[in-house]
Amino acid sequence: MDKAGQCSEEVLQLTMVNTMDQCVEESTKYRGTFLKVRLTDLPIRHSYLAYHPPGQICCHTKFATSPPGGSVNRRFTSRLHATSTMPRKATSNPRPKKHNFLPFKDKLELIRKCDAGIAHSVVTVQMGLPRSTVSTIWKNRDKYCETAASTTFLQNSEEVECIE
Numbered sequence: 001m002d003k004a005g006q007c008s009e010e011v012l013q014l015t016m017v018n019t020m021d022q023c024v025e026e027s028t029k030y031r032g033t034f035l036k037v038r039l040t041d042l043p044i045r046h047s048y049l050a051y052h053p054p055g056q057i058c059c060h061t062k063f064a065t066s067p068p069g070g071s072v073n074r075r076f077t078s079r080l081h082a083t084s085t086m087p088r089k090a091t092s093n094p095r096p097k098k099h100n101f102l103p104f105k106d107k108l109e110l111i112r113k114c115d116a117g118i119a120h121s122v123v124t125v126q127m128g129l130p131r132s133t134v135s136t137i138w139k140n141r142d143k144y145c146e147t148a149a150s151t152t153f154l155q156n157s158e159e160v161e162c163i164e
Contacts, residue, residue, distance in 0.1 A: 102133070108148055110134060111141045 106127065113123050120134050127134075137144070 102129070102137075104144070104147075107137050107144055110137055111144060114138050115141075 110123060110127060110129075113126075114120060114134070120131065120138065123129075124131050124134050
């Protein structure tokens, strides 16, 4: 490696065959360069681009370090390295939609309609509910009737009674 920070052709040829770490070790042994030896087994792309020290310019042919007090415009060749130095923004997904809540009074009204002999399909259209919701409420009608009997609900100045 010369003073301008250029790698020799031998080093570049080594990068084609070996990992970047092996290349750096070979270059350090035989050329006497001052490159930092890395201890990973990743292929050249991952080893050099992902673990390149942040104080160095990210270019394939240059290993020049930035000045101690100044800033250097870095050229990023890897998204892995670029994203690690960029400021992070916290992103949050909006809350998932909750199930449509049907008030207890409407459940009792639905039970009354179905108990009066109105078909479930007609009740679904009238109340704008899915068929499965109507079936579930009808299946659990005993529980709703017991709850209504044990507590007092006032609707139009009358006590709500559940027909059993």
